[in-house]
Amino acid sequence: NAGVMQNPRHLVRRRGQEARLRCSPMKGHSHVYWYRQLPEEGLKFMVYLQKENIIDESGMPKERFSAEFPKEGPSILRIQQVVRGDSAAYFCASSPDLANTEAFFGQGTRLTVV
Amino acid sequence: DAKTTQPPSMDCAEGRAANLPCNHSTISGNEYVYWYRQIHSQGPQYIIHGLKNNETNEMASLIITEDRKSSTLILPHATLRDTAVYYCIVRVGLDNYGQNFVFGPGTRLSVLP
Numbered sequence A: 001n002a003g004v005m006q007n008p009r010h011l012v013r014r015r016g017q018e019a020r021l022r023c024s025p026m027k028g029h030s031h032v033y034w035y036r037q038l039p040e041e042g043l044k045f046m047v048y049l050q051k052e053n054i055i056d057e058s059g060m061p062k063e064r065f066s067a068e069f070p071k072e073g074p075s076i077l078r079i080q081q082v083v084r085g086d087s088a089a090y091f092c093a094s095s096p097d098l099a100n101t102e103a104f105f106g107q108g109t110r111l112t113v114v
Numbered sequence B: 001d002a003k004t005t006q007p008p009s010m011d012c013a014e015g016r017a018a019n020l021p022c023n024h025s026t027i028s029g030n031e032y033v034y035w036y037r038q039i040h041s042q043g044p045q046y047i048i049h050g051l052k053n054n055e056t057n058e059m060a061s062l063i064i065t066e067d068r069k070s071s072t073l074i075l076p077h078a079t080l081r082d083t084a085v086y087y088c089i090v091r092v093g094l095d096n097y098g099q100n101f102v103f104g105p106g107t108r109l110s111v112l113p
Helices: none
Strands: A005-007 A010-013 A019-024 A029-037 A043-050 A053-056 A065-068 A075-079 A088-096 A109-113 B009-013 B018-023 B031-038 B045-050 B061-064 B070-075 B084-094 B107-112
Touching (some): A010 A019, A019 A088, A019 A109, A029 A075, A043 A065, A075 A088, B009 B018, B018 B084, B070 B084
Antiparallel strands (some): A029 A043, A029 A088, A043 A053, B018 B070, B061 B070
16 A cells, blocks of 8 residues: 655746645545645644545635645645745645544655745 | 644653653543654654553554643654654544644654664
8 A cells, every 4th residue: 555645756946837736645545634844844734635625724825825635636736826935845644534543644745946 | 733732852862762741731532642753854654643541553652641631652762763853743533534633843852872
C-alpha cells in the first residue's frame, strides 16, 4: 500500500503564475488535509476535505487559494498569481472514513516563487 | 490554536529513554491525544494516539494520566535518528469524520551521542 503521494516534490514559479499541487491519498482514504510550513516555522492547517466536500477551510487565505478533492483523481491545491510569500513547503495528509484514526502525511511539495 | 503545551526543547542521551511531556488541561471527553514527529523538513510521521488508556506500539508508549489533563510519550531507547520535533495534538472525532489536526510549536528533541 503506497503512502500519500505528493507531486511535484519541488516547484518553481515566477511571481504571478499559478501553482498546482497534487496529493494522492492512501488507498481507501477519503479524507485529505492540507498544511503549509514556512521556513523555520510550524505547520499551519489550511483545509480539510472529504470526497467532493470541503469540511473545514478555516485556514485557507481568502484570496488566490483554492482546494478540491474530486470523486476521481487526486486532491489539488491551487494557488493563483503566486507571490514570494507563498514560498513554503506544502504537506497533505490522508485518513480513512473513520473518526479517531490517524492521518498519514506525504513528503510535501516545496514551492519556490522567484 | 493548539490545545496543548509542550516544552520547547529537550535533550536525551542515546540509548536512554526519552520522556516527552504534554499538557492538555482543557481536553474534553471525546478528544483523543495524538503524537507526531517531524524529522528535519520531512513530512510529519504518525507515532501513536490514545483516548484514556495507555498505549504501546513498536515506536513508543503513550501514558495518559487518569484525569487526562496530561500525557507522556516515551521512546524507550532513543537513537540519533529520533532527533526531531515532536508534536502533541488533541483532536475530537465526530461521527464519520474528525477535526483537522492542529500543530503547535512542539518539542525539539535532540538525542546526544
